[in-house]
Amino acid sequence: MGDFDLVIRRGTVVDGSGVQPREADVAIVGGCIAEVGRVNGSGREEIDAKGLLVTPGFVDIHTHYDGQVTWENTLAPSSVHGVTTVLMGNCGVGFAPTLATEREALIDLMSGVEDIPEATLTAGIPFDWETFPEFLDSLERRHADVNFATQVPHGPVRLYVMGKRGAAREPATADDMARMAKIVRDGVAAGALGFTTHRSGAQRTKKGEIPPHETASEGELRTIVMALKDLGRGVIQGADDWADTHEEFSTELDMWSRLVRASGRPYSFALTQRTAQPELWRWLLEHVTNANREGIVIRGQVYPRPPGMLLGLDLSHHPFSACPTYKSDLAALPLERRVEEMRKPEVKRRLLAEDPDRSDRSSARETTWSRKIENMYELGDPPDYSPSRELKLTERAERMGLSPLELAYDLLVKDEGQTVLFFPINNFVAGTLDDALVMLKHPHTVLGIGDGGAHVGYICDASYPTHILTYWTRDRQGERLPLETAVKMLSNDTAKAVGLEDRGLIKRGYRADLNIIDYGKLTLHAPSAIFDLPAGGRRLRQPADGYAATIVNGVITYRDGKSTLTYPGRLIRGPQPSPN
Numbered sequence: 198m199g200d201f202d203l204v205i206r207r208g209t210v211v212d213g214s215g216v217q218p219r220e221a222d223v224a225i226v227g228g229c230i231a232e233v234g235r236v237n238g239s240g241r242e243e244i245d246a247k248g249l250l251v252t253p254g255f256v257d258i259h260t261h262y263d264g265q266v267t268w269e270n271t272l273a274p275s276s277v278h279g280v281t282t283v284l285m286g287n288c289g290v291g292f293a294p295t296l297a298t299e300r301e302a303l304i305d306l307m308s309g310v311e312d313i314p315e316a317t318l319t320a321g322i323p324f325d326w327e328t329f330p331e332f333l334d335s336l337e338r339r340h341a342d343v344n345f346a347t348q349v350p351h352g353p354v355r356l357y358v359m360g361k362r363g364a365a366r367e368p369a370t371a372d373d374m375a376r377m378a379k380i381v382r383d384g385v386a387a388g389a390l391g392f393t394t395h396r397s398g399a400q401r402t403k404k405g406e407i408p409p410h411e412t413a414s415e416g417e418l419r420t421i422v423m424a425l426k427d428l429g430r431g432v433i434q435g436a437d438d439w440a441d442t443h444e445e446f447s448t449e450l451d452m453w454s455r456l457v458r459a460s461g462r463p464y465s466f467a468l469t470q471r472t473a474q475p476e477l478w479r480w481l482l483e484h485v486t487n488a489n490r491e492g493i494v495i496r497g498q499v500y501p502r503p504p505g506m507l508l509g510l511d512l513s514h515h516p517f518s519a520c521p522t523y524k525s526d527l528a529a530l531p532l533e534r535r536v537e538e539m540r541k542p543e544v545k546r547r548l549l550a551e552d553p554d555r556s557d558r559s560s561a562r563e564t565t566w567s568r569k570i571e572n573m574y575e576l577g578d579p580p581d582y583s584p585s586r587e588l589k590l591t592e593r594a595e596r597m598g599l600s601p602l603e604l605a606y607d608l609l610v611k612d613e614g615q616t617v618l619f620f621p622i623n624n625f626v627a628g629t630l631d632d633a634l635v636m637l638k639h640p641h642t643v644l645g646i647g648d649g650g651a652h653v654g655y656i657c658d659a660s661y662p663t664h665i666l667t668y669w670t671r672d673r674q675g676e677r678l679p680l681e682t683a684v685k686m687l688s689n690d691t692a693k694a695v696g697l698e699d700r701g702l703i704k705r706g707y708r709a710d711l712n713i714i715d716y717g718k719l720t721l722h723a724p725s726a727i728f729d730l731p732a733g734g735r736r737l738r739q740p741a742d743g744y745a746a747t748i749v750n751g752v753i754t755y756r757d758g759k760s761t762l763t764y765p766g767r768l769i770r771g772p773q774p775s776p777n
């Protein structure tokens with residue numbers, strides 16, 4: 198018998214506080230950290246971590262595992278990148294509360310906004326709940342490879358209260374607002390960490406409609422957030438497509454400042470460098486800084502590389518996926534047969550000459566993006582997320598004397614159709630991540646928007662923790678982030694931002710959520726498609742090497758990247774106080 202459940206010996210502890218790494222032992226009892234330093238007692242299990250990093254488990258506060266967590270125990274990609282706690286229910290979309298008659302509408306919403314196949318959601322989600330507290334009770338019965346917490350999403354609340362009027366984005370009556378506020382309040386009182394929404398209008402449901410909550414009035418939002426003020430807890434998360442005039446940016450941000458000032462609840466929103474308005478983020482951060490100076494807590498959720506669309510023959514989109522010939526003759530074929538067909542000169546000639554069909558409103562934006570060859574790169578393995586200019590397909594095509602579209606075609610059909618093309622959507626206007634670095638280092642930003650569990654057929658951003666550690670602290674040419682800073686950003690900062698003060702630090706009394714990392718060997722591999730979702734749905738997977746072990750609630754969940762088939766992760770109800 199040992200004195201502890203687990204002792205990790207002689208690791209290089211990067212404890213999440215931002216202080217310099219130091220060699221120490223870490224002892225664990227009952228899911229919590231019992232001792233850090235020189236541990237004299239013995240453990241029932243011991244790990245020799247000499248030469249390896251020991252970090253807190255990472256906390257990802259922006260995910261969409263709301264469906265996935267109800268049908269499987271593995272919350273990948275996050276769980277294979279050192280993440281031990283995820284917060285879901287972001288961006289105003291989710292699956293509770295809901296009436297039986299509205300499930301289809303919610304699935305349509307999630308599937309359109311977040312690109313999760315409809316058949317998968319229909320087959321996978323048990324819907325053994327109606328109210329939000331009942332949803333939490335259902336989640337309470339789930340076990341996963343990471344801890345999970347959720348937020349009350351605006352879209353389902355609006356549909357639940359207003360039915361068809363909500364879907365049609367009609368203004369809410371005073372009675373509607375009061376009912377919505379009560380639902381959000383009850384959800385947060387029962388254990389949701391906050392309330393989420395999304396603003397303006399570029400997103401679409403699968404049917405091509407603007408989601409129900411996008412144009413909600415300030416009065417509606419105010420009634421809802423004031424219910425959280427009464428409760429004294431709950432964070433607010435949102436994203437905004439920011440309209441096109443300067444005046445409207447300030448209108449929108451001023452509105453959030455008023456709502457945060459009135460309610461006292463902190464707000465965080467997705468902040469990236471937008472290609473259409475490359476300087477907007479600076480302006481937004483200036484306003485955020487001014488707001489914080491007045492005690493109004495607003496943070497930008499930032500992303501450490503270009504949020505990127507991935508294109509390939511086995512993914513949701515590629516430059517030819519909306520071409521009529523592709524849709525009618527090729528799309529349904531197995532990959533191998535499709536590649537064979539596409540290698541025929543006459544098929545190639547036809548596809549190169551065709552314009553994409555843009556009539557499908559639900560994917561109009563993705564179809565437009567899929568033809569922007571001038572923004573595309575070949576991703577490669579290991580993937581390069583800040584490729585240099587001469588690697589652009591347009592520049593390569595010019596050197597080869599091909600049209601860019603033809604080069605894209607040739608790349609897609611080589612390697613048995615496995616090539617992945619990368620389209621950096623944001624954060625890469627000047628072809629470097631220098632501006633992203635300014636955002637990362639800003640005092641009023643926090644890591645987020647990795648969207649784990651969503652966009653499963655064309656975005657795989659949830660692998661960002663591994664990218665931060667490899668690229669930003671180790672491999673980048675030019676300014677890098679200190680390792681201890683990056684670890685703090687991934688664990689302590691994100692945990693605190695959403696009220697989880699019991700994790701994110703390697704300190705006595707904190708949750709024993711940890712990573713043991715072979716830093717020299719840490720490698721992020723290229724994403725690829727697998728078809729293992731309910732009803733055969735497709736999703737992207739992205740493996741990493743170098744995680745020697747990941748520990749959740751004191752239990753080892755992964756060893757050398759392989760699952761131990763234990764699922765100690767549980768629902769977290771409500772904010773958690775610091776143990777000290």
Ligand SMILES: [Zn+2]
Pocket residue numbers: 259260261287288646648
């Ligand atoms: Zn999101």
